[in-house]
Amino acid sequence: MANSDLSKDALFPIPRIPEEIVAYLDRTFPERCPVLGETMEAIMHQSGQRSVVRYLIRIFEDQNDNKLLS
Numbered sequence: 739m740a741n742s743d744l745s746k747d748a749l750f751p752i753p754r755i756p757e758e759i760v761a762y763l764d765r766t767f768p769e770r771c772p773v774l775g776e777t778m779e780a781i782m783h784q785s786g787q788r789s790v791v792r793y794l795i796r797i798f799e800d801q802n803d804n805k806l807l808s
Contacts, residue, residue: 755798763791 767787 752797752801754801755794757798760791760795760798763794767791 767784767790769788770784772781772784
């Protein structure tokens with residue numbers, strides 16, 4: 739995590755991310771390749787959606803890794 743992310747997390751603690759939410763979003767916005775003929779706007783929009791899902795998966799995994807260490 740970058741330094742700017744660390745300072746942001748200190749101001750806004752990350753709530754617990756339920757596994758059901760992560761699984762739902764992962765199914766709803768899966769990793770996919772662009773389809774021939776898609777507009778750049780559509781590709782960027784889908785990429786942004788997936789970026790959020792990847793972020794939540796990372797937070798979920800970090801939270802569960804820390805749980806095991808406690």
